Amino acid sequence: MNGEAGLKVVNLRKWFPVRKGIVSTLLSRKTEYVRAVDDVSFDVKKGEIFGLAGESGCGKTTTGKTILRLLEPTSGEVYFEGRNITSLNKLEMKKMRRKMQIVYQDPYQSINPRMTVFEIISEPISIHKLADSLAETEEIVYKSLEDVELVPAEDFVNRFPHELSGGQRQRVAIARTMVLQPSFIIADEPISMLDVSIRAGIMKVMLKTKEAQGITYIFITHDLAYARHICHRGAIMYLGKIVEMASMDNLVKNPIHPYTNALMMAVPVPDPTYEKARAVISGEVPTPINPPPGCRFNPRCSKASEICRREEPELLEMENGHFVACHHAI
Amino acid sequence: MKILDIQNLKTYYSTFKGDVMAVDDVRLQMDRGEALGLVGESGCGKTTLALAIMRLLPWNGRIVEGKIKLDDVDIISLDEKTFDKDYRWKKMSYIFQGAMNALNPVFKVGDQIAEAITIHEDVEKKEALERARELFELVGIDPERVISYPHELSGGMKQRAMIAMALACNPDFIIADEPTTALDVIVQAQTLKVINDLQKKLGLTMILITHDLSVVAQTCTTCAIMYAGNIVEYADIETIFKDPVHPYTQALISAFPSIKEDRRELKSIAGVPPNLLDPPTGCRFNPRCPNRMDVCTKEKPEYTELSDNHLASCHLLTKEA
Numbered sequence: 207m208n209g210e211a212g213l214k215v216v217n218l219r220k221w222f223p224v225r226k227g228i229v230s231t232l233l234s235r236k237t238e239y240v241r242a243v244d245d246v247s248f249d250v251k252k253g254e255i256f257g258l259a260g261e262s263g264c265g266k267t268t269t270g271k272t273i274l275r276l277l278e279p280t281s282g283e284v285y286f287e288g289r290n291i292t293s294l295n296k297l298e299m300k301k302m303r304r305k306m307q308i309v310y311q312d313p314y315q316s317i318n319p320r321m322t323v324f325e326i327i328s329e330p331i332s333i334h335k336l337a338d339s340l341a342e343t344e345e346i347v348y349k350s351l352e353d354v355e356l357v358p359a360e361d362f363v364n365r366f367p368h369e370l371s372g373g374q375r376q377r378v379a380i381a382r383t384m385v386l387q388p389s390f391i392i393a394d395e396p397i398s399m400l401d402v403s404i405r406a407g408i409m410k411v412m413l414k415t416k417e418a419q420g421i422t423y424i425f426i427t428h429d430l431a432y433a434r435h436i437c438h439r440g441a442i443m444y445l446g447k448i449v450e451m452a453s454m455d456n457l458v459k460n461p462i463h464p465y466t467n468a469l470m471m472a473v474p475v476p477d478p479t480y481e482k483a484r485a486v487i488s489g490e491v492p493t494p495i496n497p498p499p500g501c502r503f504n505p506r507c508s509k510a511s512e513i514c515r516r517e518e519p520e521l522l523e524m525e526n527g528h529f530v531a532c533h534h535a536i
Numbered sequence: 537m538k539i540l541d542i543q544n545l546k547t548y549y550s551t552f553k554g555d556v557m558a559v560d561d562v563r564l565q566m567d568r569g570e571a572l573g574l575v576g577e578s579g580c581g582k583t584t585l586a587l588a589i590m591r592l593l594p595w596n597g598r599i600v601e602g603k604i605k606l607d608d609v610d611i612i613s614l615d616e617k618t619f620d621k622d623y624r625w626k627k628m629s630y631i632f633q634g635a636m637n638a639l640n641p642v643f644k645v646g647d648q649i650a651e652a653i654t655i656h657e658d659v660e661k662k663e664a665l666e667r668a669r670e671l672f673e674l675v676g677i678d679p680e681r682v683i684s685y686p687h688e689l690s691g692g693m694k695q696r697a698m699i700a701m702a703l704a705c706n707p708d709f710i711i712a713d714e715p716t717t718a719l720d721v722i723v724q725a726q727t728l729k730v731i732n733d734l735q736k737k738l739g740l741t742m743i744l745i746t747h748d749l750s751v752v753a754q755t756c757t758t759c760a761i762m763y764a765g766n767i768v769e770y771a772d773i774e775t776i777f778k779d780p781v782h783p784y785t786q787a788l789i790s791a792f793p794s795i796k797e798d799r800r801e802l803k804s805i806a807g808v809p810p811n812l813l814d815p816p817t818g819c820r821f822n823p824r825c826p827n828r829m830d831v832c833t834k835e836k837p838e839y840t841e842l843s844d845n846h847l848a849s850c851h852l853l854t855k856e857a
């Protein structure tokens with residue numbers, strides 16, 4: 207392992223067994239699997255912000271959770287700062303988890319509505335025994351609230367989540383993560399109801415702390431316009447696989463995979479003189495239970511040919527650091 | 537004549553802490569065939585304005601003052617029976633925020649649309665079902681899918697089914713409240729295209745409510761920017777993006793990222809949205825405004841007409857040069 211890699215993911219798989227009905231159990235039919243993450247490899251350098259994008263259901267969240275072993279991988283390895291964390295036992299993993307955190311970017315789900323802001327943020331401090339006294343706990347909580355710009359902190363500590371706006375709740379969730387001083391964060395943003403002023407503010411808070419602490423980030427999103435401004439590099443997922451991986455600049459300006467291309471064209475642009483967004487591909491992501499043979503994108507791809515229906519393309523490096531899995535890329 | 541003419545509309549919610557002034561002195565006029573984007577941050581009163589127009593406010597909401605005219609008829613003073621019979625869902629229709637989750641899970645989608653038709657029009661069930669099939673075709677869903685249950689449809693299809701439902705009684709004015717917010721990029725692009733095509737093909741007058749400026753840029757002909765219960769700027773879509781004059785509009789536009797520009801630091805709008813139980817005096821944006829003057833904290837700015845179709849309420853525009 208080289209020292210530069212903050213995180214290295216190797217051939218990661220997460221398959222969920224499909225629950226069978228009684229009839230198929232009796233007939234002892236073969237178990238089917240949802241191949242949510244199917245042979246994914248990438249690495250993220252220390253201090254880098256790596257974007258993971260793709261349509262709903264393509265496996266972004268599952269990838270994130272499996273990396274942190276919130277879900278046990280079906281196969282594959284994850285190395286963090288040179289250590290294979292897939293082989294750690296429960297106790298070792300618990301210690302490791304302090305450094306590796308996931309922030310769910312949904313302010314309505316990520317914090318306990320019955321706890322006060324103080325309780326929410328101090329909970330991880332006591333779980334990981336980061337303070338020796340109440341005074342020290344208070345100091346950490348207040349400092350973290352100031353970091354996420356919830357000031358003056360004493361106005362917020364006794365509030366319950368319902369007394370906060372969406373953006374304020376989100377900041378509390380971030381503060382809760384930051385008190386652990388993680389060196390790796392997965393920020394998972396589901397399709398978001400948050401509006402732009404709130405989102406930009408949250409990004410700013412997260413990136414400010416990033417610069418201060420050199421944290422490695424995986425930023426999960428479906429919003430490519432945001433990813434474009436936040437991430438250094440990124441990967442596009444389709445049905446459990448990475449189809450393209452490159453610098454954010456290259457992904458946006460020179461997409462090679464037909465799916466990446468379609469995604470980029472579908473992103474609406476805040477400029478009325480710009481040609482209207484077209485629906486470039488039809489249909490939605492098929493279920494990952496029985497993915498199509500060959501290239502998984504072939505049923506929706508305009509370039510699909512015979513080989514695409516037969517052989518699964520490998521993720522290959524086309525030019526410096528630009529990886530693509532497409533038979534027609536070469 | 538304007539199809540929609542709203543004057544000095546105030547709509548409040550009573551709560552035990554006092555009145556939430558969710559829509560406060562809104563003036564808005566629309567031409568036939570106009571596609572207006574109503575934009576503003578969460579909680580600024582967009583849905584409330586739509587509910588007031590449709591007369592669908594919850595029990596604690598009420599229109600305090602003002603006029604809403606549709607085709608020159610004051611629809612606030614109509615009695616409920618007439619409004620329900622001739623206006624709501626017939627002349628004007630509304631696609632609720634989060635509507636795709638409002639389909640009843642135990643009935644087939646086509647039956648639900650057919651029922652909406654038979655309630656409002658004197659037609660047989662069979663004819664209504666046939667209409668449902670046509671509507672499905674119109675919004676780009678295979679007509680055979682009318683026999684599907686909601687859970688058998690994808691998010692994008694459910695959203696389109698809701699659009700079909702809103703069009704069931706041939707309204708010529710529709711309000712769509714965040715119709716694509718819960719959809720991902722590709723399905724969003726597909727849905728916006730359906731909305732765009734229908735609006736043009738049927739000559740609909742439309743209000744599209746969203747907080748996503750890029751959706752407005754690609755779908756609408758005009759845009760109204762709402763802040764804390766007020767419409768602070770209104771103009772045709774090119775002007776809003778090219779020459780916005782209100783500091784809030786300017787801040788909103790520069791905060792919005794585009795995939796077409798080079799990587800940059802995203803700006804946010806400093807400060808927090810005001811509490812509508814006790815909004816700031818004077819201009820409601822003044823506590824967050826980078827150009828605040830003395831007068832802004834004291835007097836509410838009037839609308840200034842900058843050109844034919846461009847209105848804004850900001851003291852900077854009337855300040856002595």
Ligand SMILES: Nc1ncnc2c1ncn2[C@@H]1O[C@H](COP(=O)(O)OP(=O)(O)OP(=O)(O)O)[C@@H](O)[C@H]1O
Binds near residue numbers: 260266494
């Ligand atoms: N616990 C589970 N059991 C079975 N299937 C699952 C489970 N969790 C996820 N899946 C399936 O795995 C696939 C990937 O889901 P995942 O949540 O990772 O997608 P995502 O890319 O994060 O989508 P979104 O953008 O909607 O959040 C989906 O088809 C989903 O239904």
Ligand SMILES: Nc1ncnc2c1ncn2[C@@H]1O[C@H](COP(=O)(O)OP(=O)(O)OP(=O)(O)O)[C@@H](O)[C@H]1O
Binds near residue numbers: 550584596633747
């Ligand atoms: N039934 C109600 N009782 C009291 N206050 C309400 C009620 N409904 C809405 N409000 C308040 O009125 C204000 C405007 O709400 P509205 O739903 O119109 O906002 P919006 O602009 O549609 O926001 P969003 O983008 O989040 O949908 C908010 O401050 C909200 O909290």
Ligand SMILES: [Mg+2]
Binds near residue numbers: 266267268394395396
């Ligand atoms: Mg997810």
Ligand SMILES: [Mg+2]
Binds near residue numbers: 584
């Ligand atoms: Mg709303």
